[in-house]
Amino acid sequence: GKEDAGDASAVDQDEKVIEISYGHGFMPETPHHKAAIKFKEDVEAKSNNRIKVNLFPSGQLGSAREMFEGLQMGTQEIALVPTARISGFAPELQLFDLPFLFPTREIAYQIMDGKVGDELLHNLESQQVKGIAFYEDGFKHFTANNELRSIEDFRGVKFRTMESPIIMNQFRALGSNPVPIDFSELYNSLQLGVVDGQENPLVTILNMKFYEVQDYLMISSHAYLGHVLIFSNSWFNSLPEDIQEILVSTGRDVAQWQRAAVQEEEVAYLKTIEESGTTIIHLTEQERNVMRDATRSVHDEYRKLFGDDILDKTYEEIDRLNN
Amino acid sequence: MVTALFLILAFLLVFTVPVYIALSFSTAITLSLFTSIPLEVVPQRMFAGIDKFSLMAVPFFILAANVMKSGGLSARILKLANAAVGHFKGGLAMTVVVACMFFGAVSGSSPATVIAIGGLMIPALTRAGYEEKFSVGLISSSAAVAVIIPPSIGMIVYGSVTGVSVGDLFMAGIGPGILYGLAFIGYSYYYAVKNNLKPEKSSSPKELWLAFKDSFWALGIPVVIIGGIYGGFFTPTEAAAVAAVYAIFVSLFIYKDLNIKSLMKEAIESAVGTAQVMVLLAAASVFAWLLTRQQVPQALAETLISISNSKIAILLMMNIILLIVGMFIDPASSTMILAPLFLPLALAFSIDPVHLGIIMVVNGAIGMFTPPFGLNLFVASGVSKLPISRIVSGVIPFIILSLITLMLVTFVPQISLWLPNILR
Amino acid sequence: MKSLNRILSTIEQWFIGSLLLTITFILFINVILRRINMSLDWAEEFARYGIVWVTFVGASVCIYKGAHIGVDAITAFLPKKGKNILSSIVILISIIFTALFTYQAFKITYRVYSTGQISSTLGVPMIYIYGAMPLGGLLMLIRYSEKLVDSIKCIRGGKE
Numbered sequence: 060g061k062e063d064a065g066d067a068s069a070v071d072q073d074e075k076v077i078e079i080s081y082g083h084g085f086m087p088e089t090p091h092h093k094a095a096i097k098f099k100e101d102v103e104a105k106s107n108n109r110i111k112v113n114l115f116p117s118g119q120l121g122s123a124r125e126m127f128e129g130l131q132m133g134t135q136e137i138a139l140v141p142t143a144r145i146s147g148f149a150p151e152l153q154l155f156d157l158p159f160l161f162p163t164r165e166i167a168y169q170i171m172d173g174k175v176g177d178e179l180l181h182n183l184e185s186q187q188v189k190g191i192a193f194y195e196d197g198f199k200h201f202t203a204n205n206e207l208r209s210i211e212d213f214r215g216v217k218f219r220t221m222e223s224p225i226i227m228n229q230f231r232a233l234g235s236n237p238v239p240i241d242f243s244e245l246y247n248s249l250q251l252g253v254v255d256g257q258e259n260p261l262v263t264i265l266n267m268k269f270y271e272v273q274d275y276l277m278i279s280s281h282a283y284l285g286h287v288l289i290f291s292n293s294w295f296n297s298l299p300e301d302i303q304e305i306l307v308s309t310g311r312d313v314a315q316w317q318r319a320a321v322q323e324e325e326v327a328y329l330k331t332i333e334e335s336g337t338t339i340i341h342l343t344e345q346e347r348n349v350m351r352d353a354t355r356s357v358h359d360e361y362r363k364l365f366g367d368d369i370l371d372k373t374y375e376e377i378d379r380l381n382n
Numbered sequence: 383m384v385t386a387l388f389l390i391l392a393f394l395l396v397f398t399v400p401v402y403i404a405l406s407f408s409t410a411i412t413l414s415l416f417t418s419i420p421l422e423v424v425p426q427r428m429f430a431g432i433d434k435f436s437l438m439a440v441p442f443f444i445l446a447a448n449v450m451k452s453g454g455l456s457a458r459i460l461k462l463a464n465a466a467v468g469h470f471k472g473g474l475a476m477t478v479v480v481a482c483m484f485f486g487a488v489s490g491s492s493p494a495t496v497i498a499i500g501g502l503m504i505p506a507l508t509r510a511g512y513e514e515k516f517s518v519g520l521i522s523s524s525a526a527v528a529v530i531i532p533p534s535i536g537m538i539v540y541g542s543v544t545g546v547s548v549g550d551l552f553m554a555g556i557g558p559g560i561l562y563g564l565a566f567i568g569y570s571y572y573y574a575v576k577n578n579l580k581p582e583k584s585s586s587p588k589e590l591w592l593a594f595k596d597s598f599w600a601l602g603i604p605v606v607i608i609g610g611i612y613g614g615f616f617t618p619t620e621a622a623a624v625a626a627v628y629a630i631f632v633s634l635f636i637y638k639d640l641n642i643k644s645l646m647k648e649a650i651e652s653a654v655g656t657a658q659v660m661v662l663l664a665a666a667s668v669f670a671w672l673l674t675r676q677q678v679p680q681a682l683a684e685t686l687i688s689i690s691n692s693k694i695a696i697l698l699m700m701n702i703i704l705l706i707v708g709m710f711i712d713p714a715s716s717t718m719i720l721a722p723l724f725l726p727l728a729l730a731f732s733i734d735p736v737h738l739g740i741i742m743v744v745n746g747a748i749g750m751f752t753p754p755f756g757l758n759l760f761v762a763s764g765v766s767k768l769p770i771s772r773i774v775s776g777v778i779p780f781i782i783l784s785l786i787t788l789m790l791v792t793f794v795p796q797i798s799l800w801l802p803n804i805l806r
Numbered sequence: 807m808k809s810l811n812r813i814l815s816t817i818e819q820w821f822i823g824s825l826l827l828t829i830t831f832i833l834f835i836n837v838i839l840r841r842i843n844m845s846l847d848w849a850e851e852f853a854r855y856g857i858v859w860v861t862f863v864g865a866s867v868c869i870y871k872g873a874h875i876g877v878d879a880i881t882a883f884l885p886k887k888g889k890n891i892l893s894s895i896v897i898l899i900s901i902i903f904t905a906l907f908t909y910q911a912f913k914i915t916y917r918v919y920s921t922g923q924i925s926s927t928l929g930v931p932m933i934y935i936y937g938a939m940p941l942g943g944l945l946m947l948i949r950y951s952e953k954l955v956d957s958i959k960c961i962r963g964g965k966e
């Protein structure tokens with residue numbers, strides 16, 4: 060009741076449940092959503108249910124750009140968004156889109172969890188958003204209706220791309236023709252031949268059923284699709300310290316869990332795709348080097364736009380980790 | 383909170399506040415009364431509601447339909463339709479159903495189909511003696527159910543949420559799509575007989591040939607759209623833009639019924655029509671955002687499903703939930719929210735996931751023309767200049783007919799599954 | 807005042823009409839360019855954001871033309887005077903909402919400006935796209951105010 064407000068609020072302070080909306084764009088069966096569920100369970104348990112996390116998968120709260128804005132405005136608390144989809148806010152995150160940058164997944168993880176990753180996450184502060192950790196879709200691969208074995212097979216092929224200059228230039232550097240097509244029209248466009256191919260990580264190729272309408276999958280691991288777990292900054296700063304600690308540490312721990320889950324699922328994805336009759340081709344080391352050299356110009360483009368600093372640091376780290 | 387939201391909405395709508403304001407204002411009032419969510423979310427969601435490439439087909443088809451009307455393409459196609467089928471009882475209405483099915487099937491957008499076919503055929507049906515509200519009801523509903531015929535964006539959404547093969551879903555949509563077409567064609571015949579509509583006198587082969595020759599260029603529109611999409615030349619959205627440019631070209635240079643000045647007039651008219659529809663979509667997306675964030679569809683689903691314990695009851699409840707949610711939330715969003723809830727239930731009651739997908743897509747299609755919020759109704763009002771109340775009364779027979787057909791689709795899974803089962 | 811309104815409305819109409827035509831032709835040209843492998847990077851984004859402008863400026867034209875869709879259930883039962891009063895109240899509600907919308911739209915546009923959000927392909931600052939909302943809101947406010955004045959005159963004069 061209102062009359063004993065003093066007493067009640069003291070109790071409330073301890074028992075008041077903090078409700079959080081956590082949105083992402085991935086389907087319920089993906090490792091991404093399973094990671095979100097794990098985050099929810101861990102956070103709720105660790106906080107003795109002082110926190111309640113409501114999950115909104117499949118883009119129910121909007122696109123990545125819209126959710127990012129939601130965090131800025133304070134209409135949503137947590138989001139997991141692809142780095143490639145928020146380049147309008149944090150252009151330097153396009154680092155991940157650069158073709159043939161990370162030689163292995165392990166190195167990619169170490170870069171993301173190291174000082175380059177820290178700096179990228181820290182840069183988000185200027186956007187009123189707190190970057191917590193990098194999750195992943197994993198490496199992107201090419202699919203097409205013509206056989207893809209070497210760079211020659213890319214010449215003149217129409218590839219659907221996101222509306223991103225860096226990715227379009229990657230295709231131009233390979234001699235293909237990039238065609239921006241909205242994601243919602245991609246399945247039909249592949250089926251009816253508006254475009255011949257596309258690039259995506261296995262989790263998307265599987266979930267969006269692109270393998271149903273593509274004859275060849277080249278395991279090219281040519282670029283990395285990362286996600287970033289972000290919190291609304293103003294909301295986060297208003298929380299008690301112990302809660303902040305729970306949210307940040309759980310967010311980071313689940314990132315490790317999610318990456319392992321993606322790797323595990325990829326084995327099953329490949330099996331499903333192969334069984335559907337899609338031919339799987341592994342890019343040879345030699346051809347990989349040819350394609351890497353051919354697309355180096357895209358890195359220079361990035362350098363022109365965002366300076367030498369981040370890219371040089373990344374190269375340095377990669378060299379160090381390679382040895 | 384949700385009760386307040388709906389009460390405020392109902393109050394504003396009854397007092398004739400424009401629908402876009404009723405939807406977004408009721409959300410804004412509810413937000414400020416019950417939550418601390420900043421109202422900046424209102425313009426943000428309005429923007430998000432229209433910032434979608436798949437909606438772009440709507441403006442282009444509006445433009446194409448307006449140009450076809452004043453550029454003389456429509457009149458020529460009508461003359462041909464009359465010459466070909468005017469002497470059958472209900473022939474013109476049946477033609478409309480078939481045209482909607484083709485157009486809706488390829489464009490995948492039912493409001494765009496209402497505009498394209500409605501702008502063309504409503505005047506013709508009126509001239510042939512059909513009541514305006516019948517014509518509008520016929521077109522709003524035929525255009526909606528046409529999206530069941532592949533390719534269908536709703537099925538792609540369902541496939542990606544549930545893991546069901548999109549190819550199988552496409553195949554499964556063909557049976558129900560044909561069934562809906564037949565149901566509407568049957569009703570058109572019944573309507574013509576009941577109202578004793580006089581068929582036109584039958585045309586001689588020569589008249590038919592002349593009508594065909596005269597409408598040759600106008601007939602290029604469906605050929606370009608259907609051929610272009612299936613030939614892989616462009617996406618359905620781009621097809622709408624191509625159709626508009628084709629119509630402009632034919633009206634300016636071949637039929638010469640249009641000049642630059644009157645083209646500009648049509649462009650303005652179309653832009654106004656675009657704003658009319660898009661501002662509604664913008665407002666609806668604010669409203670749907672709040673329902674989603676409050677997890678209203680989930681709560682509704684959990685309550686209704688918990689009281690059912692047989693396969694029949696579960697199927698009925700799913701349909702009821704989908705219809706209610708479909709009244710306020712667009713089909714793609716409601717599929718994304720509800721499919722993950724329904725799928726485990728379906729599996730528990732041994733309902734085929736492909737069949738469930740068809741049930742969801744059909745319900746989504748019906749939601750497009752059920753009041754209070756059915757986009758096709760608003761678009762039809764824009765095209766026909768009829769008030770919403772008349773359109774609603776015209777669409778009621780079609781809602782009943784669609785619900786009966788829906789029961790068939792729900793309880794006779796073979797209608798959907800025979801084709802994918804043969805091909806599997 | 808009246809003639810100023812007419813000029814404004816002519817500008818609005820020409821703007822949305824020619825913008826719609828431009829978008830249509832750009833997508834058409836892009837289809838052709840794709841055949842010769844020269845897709846425009848920005849066509850799709852231009853179309854989406856162009857339609858945003860058409861929508862919010864067009865919403866103002868819709869007020870001017872009385873084209874906004876509403877449910878007309880109770881007006882049929884009201885006498886003429888009642889209709890006029892109801893319509894004034896509706897316009898007043900519309901003004902309140904539009905003012906709220908415009909204010910919030912300014913806020914979000916300012917946010918987009920201050921955080922420097924840019925569009926992904928055109929590289930255009932998003933302020934030029936979000937700007938359609940506060941501007942459209944202002945135009946709508948002008949239109950509704952004009953309607954309110956007319957409608958109060960009607961009640962006073964007792965004419966339709």
Ligand code: NA
Pocket residue numbers: 486487488489490528529530531532533534535
């Ligand atoms: Na379809």
Ligand code: NA
Pocket residue numbers: 708709710748749750751752753754755756757
């Ligand atoms: Na509806």
